[in-house]
Amino acid sequence: KAGVxxxxxxxIKTRGQQVTLxxxxxxxxxxxxxxxxxxxxxxxxxxxxxxxTQRNKGNFPGRFSGRxxxxxxxxxxxxxLELGDSALYLCASSLVFPPSGGxxxxxxxxxxxxxxx
Amino acid sequence: xAKTTQPISMDSYEGQEVNITCSHNNIATNDxxxxxxxxxxxxxxxxxxxxxxxxxxxxASLFIPADRKSSTLSLPRVSLSDTAxxxxxxxxxxxxxxxxxxxxxxxxxxx
Numbered sequence: 417k418a419g420v421x422x423x424x425x426x427x428i429k430t431r432g433q434q435v436t437l438x439x440x441x442x443x444x445x446x447x448x449x450x451x452x453x454x455x456x457x458x459x460x461x462x463x464x465x466x467x468x469t470q471r472n473k474g475n476f477p478g479r480f481s482g483r484x485x486x487x488x489x490x491x492x493x494x495x496x497l498e499l500g501d502s503a504l505y506l507c508a509s510s511l512v513f514p515p516s517g518g519x520x521x522x523x524x525x526x527x528x529x530x531x532x533x
Numbered sequence: 534x535a536k537t538t539q540p541i542s543m544d545s546y547e548g549q550e551v552n553i554t555c556s557h558n559n560i561a562t563n564d565x566x567x568x569x570x571x572x573x574x575x576x577x578x579x580x581x582x583x584x585x586x587x588x589x590x591x592x593a594s595l596f597i598p599a600d601r602k603s604s605t606l607s608l609p610r611v612s613l614s615d616t617a618x619x620x621x622x623x624x625x626x627x628x629x630x631x632x633x634x635x636x637x638x639x640x641x642x643x644x
Contacts, residue, residue: 420576447630459577459620459634472631506576510629521567522629524576 418443420525422507428531434495437528441488441509447471448490449522450482453504462505465490494530502532537621542639551608553638555621558602563625566597566604571618571637580619581606608640616642 421440429435441448449472450462461474465484482492488509494501508522538556545551557566565584569577581588583595583604594607608615618637 449630449632451632451634458636459632461631461633464630466630474631504574508576508630508632521579521582522577522632524578527574527576529574 420507420509420523422505422525422528424528425526426529426531428533429497430533431497431499433497434493435497435530436491436493437505437507437530439490439492439507439509439525441490441507442523445509445511445523446488447510448484448488449508449510450490450492451506451508452476453506453527454500454502459506462492497532499532502530504529537623537635539619539621539635539638541636542641544641544643545611547612547642547644548610551611551615551640551642553606553608553619553621553640554603555606556603557621557623560601560623561625564601564623565625566595566601567622567624567629568593568595568606569620569622569634571620577620577634611640611642613642613644616640 423438447466449464451459453459463482464472468484479495484490504527506524506527508524510522565582567582568580570580571577581590581593581595583597585597588595596605618639620634620637
């Protein structure tokens with residue numbers, strides 16, 4: 417089956433602009449999570465959506481927001497871009513209620529490389 | 534979530550077995566141990582997950598001692614393509630959707 421698809425792969429924006437990134441999860445996965453990866457801070461959790469509702473949120477300013485649609489596709493938005501927002505943004509999908517119990521794996525997309533100039 | 538500690542980097546020659554140890558002293562009773570692999574400019578990829586003793590799949594083995602305060606990822610006969618960053622994570626059921634990554638171990642494989 418198809419993996420997690422993120423679009424666009426690369427993006428260049430200027431400071432002050434806003435940007436919207438898209439993520440299509442694996443078919444059947446209803447949980448979508450977003451992560452930011454930078455050389456200085458590593459991989460950091462942004463937020464998670466399940467059934468169109470934000471369930472968990474990381475420690476990021478309100479300029480970072482997201483939403484999930486009824487087909488589980490998700491978008492994240494960053495407003496008033498700053499140079500420090502330059503990063504690889506990763507989306508992951510997972511099963512919320514694993515049939516075997518315990519934890520399950522998260523499937524990551526290729527990411528969107530955002531450069532703010 | 535339990536904090537993990539792993540070496541920042543490791544070097545290996547192609548064909549050798551590589552063992553990466555992760556320390557997680559505060560692991561909770563319900564926590565699982567999961568390892569991810571990440572290549573540059575790609576998303577992390579699940580390698581293996583375990584709760585106790587030993588787990589083996591087609592790419593790696595995971596050894597977990599009885600006290601579960603550490604775990605060792607074993608990669609048999611590494612190749613150049615195994616050069617990547619390896620992350621050790623611990624978390625309970627339902628945490629696959631909000632993973633906490635540490636600094637990871639950068640493995641460099643050379644000829």
